[in-house]
Amino acid sequence: MQRSEVQALLREGIAAAKAGQKKTDPTEARQKRIYRIDTDRIKHREHARDLLTQVVELDETNVIAWLWLSTVMDDLAEKRLCLENVLVLDPDNKPAQSGLAQLARQAAAAPAKPELDPSPVAEAGLADHTVQTSNNETPCLFCQQPISIMDTTCGHCQLPLVVECPNCKTTTDIEHLHCSNCSWSIGDYRERPTYFAGLARAYQADENHRRALETWQFVEILDPDYPDLYVHMGRAQAALGYSQKAIDNLKRLLQEGPTNLAVYLALGNIYQETRRWRSAEATYREALQMFPTTAQAHFALGWLLMEIQRPQDALPYIRKATQLDPQHGMAWYRLAQLYEMSRQRGAATQAYKKAAALLSEESLAAQKSHERLGMLEPYLPKRLATGWMELTRQSLGPILICVLAALLDAGLRPWWISWIGWGALLLSIVGAFLWISGTTLPQNPVIKILVGEQGLASSELQVGVAFFGGMCWLLAMLIILLPIGQSIPEIPL
């Protein structure tokens, strides 16, 4: 194997060993502190052990490989063996000396430590022999206190020095503007709270609530007065199942100064999600008293009332929300639903149109709006839907069937048609007209004359009229076709 290949193997082994360590940043400098965050460090350690074992098998004199191998060995005796090998090759190697001393102390004091504890070598400061120089400290980017370059979190200010990319879940150095793995735009850490808030929102959008809550806590460290900080924290807590904790926090905030609508909304939302309807309603109503001209408060209360099956109560609030904020797409969508529930077809159509125009095309509500519009809008252009021509066209088909049947039944002599037959034909005309009015032409001119300009507005009425019309037509056909009073003549053979 080429030397370069051994070096590559070594680098890979070191990287895996670093990934397997708990709090040790693995690269030579923070700028290169990029490694896949592990959920299973044991795997990394095993992988590192395999790789580094291969390296020392290929190159027994590789001091660095022996040193790193010692960090991933689980057994103390094996660790010791690795360090002793280092000292054989380099008797003055200080990390190996201190590591051995540490091991000796451990062996004397207690049984072996759990697997994932920092190795004595790492604790002795020789985790990265390649950069093992006198300069292994650096000031924290946030508090400027000296920290080890291996640290992923500042021990003084508790802020992180690496972050998880919300997009690809790999860790990236905080100084990087983009994720090193997927190039997702992470932001500039120098914006401090705004930087972490952006990340937290991205985690929340990804439903990574634990990470979001942790990141909101960083925002809290940097700026406890960050807008809506506690609202977001409350939401993250609620999402993680700590609803009561979130409620307590938000209540405390309201007691301190009830001036923030977002706090009310967050609190009401948590009550709503935990199905504490009365508390949610009381919270939203309180918010409305404090902020009577905000669309969000009206919308929140209206939506709650819709959810608890009180559409009549919800309607004024949702309508008010659309008046206060005509660009509130969701409010238009809910308003359309309410109109549809109250059978106001025209108003529902208009509201759905507004919602479809305002909401993002990808959103479920926008898609539903389009779907409902397809159902609510008349089948035909208005000229046809309200004209005599289409009514005649559609009615003639079913009527002609009855006329043909009646004619055949009367031996092709119309004057043979009995008065019952004529009655049946009349009934078929009524039936055909009602069926068409209830199905495709609810605003036809005859219906307009009979019930007014709005035609058959509600879908229930349309179904009823269509069913009744269909039954009338079937009855007419039955009357015509039933051979009442007709004799069966002799069958010719």
Next chain:
Amino acid sequence: MNPTLLIVLIVFSRMIFFLPLKDRRPAHRGFAWMTASILGVNVLVHIWVTFTVYLQPGATAERAWLALYPYMEVPQWILDGQGLGALSSLTSAFLHADLGHLLGNMFMLWFFGRKVEDSTGSVRFGLLYLFCGFMASLVSVIFRGTLSPLNATIPGLGASGAIAGIMAAYLFLYSDQRILTLVSLQSAPELGLPGCILPLPIPLWLPSWVFLLYNFITDALWAQLALELVKREGVFPLGVNVFAHLGGAAGGFLFIYFFLHPDVFAGRR
């Protein structure tokens, strides 16, 4: 028309048989429920008739005739206002003489019915089928019932009149379509030739109007022959009720406009 030329034309046309395989029109609706339902009812009725009439112990052609006669379309009875009247037009449309008769009709119904139902919707397709059935019956009664007293008592049965209407509606709606057709040669048993079908190995994409007009023109030639025979012999011995085919086709072609779904006019289909 010269009777000799007429017979030559009929023999020639009778020897060519078109079997539709597929067309290229995409379907806009889902499953054609009404077509399938009509097909199902036809099959069930045939099975029921087979077991209750044709396969009864001691069944003879005479007994079957007697059992089914009232339910078939008898022009004389309809004209006299006797029997089941208009109802017999409906019942006869669900009766078939044998399995071959049923299969042939149902194949055509399934092929063309689905496409027409796509433009009419299921309920309107059912109405159109009914309308074509009555139209077929009307024309059949007029011609067969008035031209020859003997033919007026010969009953008609089968769904072919209504199906001819559906085929004509297809021609009206999709005259620009092409139909992949298996062209077959067959003899004409009606003309005393032994019956057989010899499929040619070349399927052709025929324009739908060619396919359908061929069928209707053949029927028209047969009808013309029937009229000639009535003039000469006083009776026409045809096994196929071509008048019903022509009546159904006229109904489907001329009246499909009244059965189209409004979506067609709204440009949604």
